[in-house]
Amino acid sequence: MKAExxxxxxxxxxxxxxIRRKSFDSxxxxxxxxxxxxxxxxxxEEKDEKQTISEVATELNISNAAVSRTIKHLLAKGWLFRETLEEDRRNGIIKISAEGRKIYEVTNARFNxxxxxxxxxxxxxQLKQFIAISRELIEGLGKSSEC
Known part of the structure; x- marks a missing residue:
């Protein structure tokens, strides 16, 4: 019964x-x-952290190629800009532009x-129960992936 x-x-x-994916796409x-x-x-940026593109790809569990392609589109739209690191000029970090932040905030508000x-x-x-159960599930899945 529990398995079902x-x-x-x-x-x-x-x-x-x-449903969310279809709604977002359209x-x-x-x-x-x-x-x-x-x-x-x-x-x-809110945490005042910096990551290279490859670190972003790893964190989001997306291929470097997919992240690079998406960044290229966002750079072309002017929503991101690239900043070169002094210690490693080959690896840069990306930051959101003022225009990018504006469009992000509008989109995020609609999404919310x-x-x-x-x-x-x-x-x-019910929502509090849902949150508590979700946290337990995330914790349990995190522990099971460490095995």
């Missing part, structure tokens, strides 16, 4: 991901991969509004 419930929970999670000014990369660059709409019928207590 776990399978159903993961199936529902995949269904939610598919209603935003940027691709999902561009949004994910901009979101990560914003997160790094859609998520909130999806939770409109969920009671606060």
């Amino acid at each position: 419930l776990i399978k159903e929970a993961f199936k529902l999670n995949l269904d939610i991901s598919r 209603s935003y000014e940027m691709s999902r991969s561009e949004f994910v990369l901009l979101d990560y660059v914003v997160e790094l 509004k859609q998520i909130e709409a999806g939770f409109k019928n969920v009671k606060e207590e």
Whole structure:
């Protein structure tokens, strides 16, 4: 019984991901991969951290080629700019431009509004339970991947 419930929970999670993916693809000014990369660059800047392109690829679990391609598109749009590191001129870091931050914030606000709409019928207590269960799941999956 528990195994069936776990399978159903993961199936529902995949269904939610598919719905979000389709919604994102049809209603935003940027691709999902561009949004994910901009979101990560914003997160790094908020933490005052710097990473090379290969470190970003590793952290996001995306190939270097895919990250480089997405960065190339974002550079061409003027949403990112490249900064050369003094200690290693071959490896640079990417930063979000003022225009990139503006488009990111608009897109992120729309994205968050859609998520909130999806939770409109969920009671606060249910949401707290969902968060607690999700944290336990993440912790459990993290420990199982270390084995």
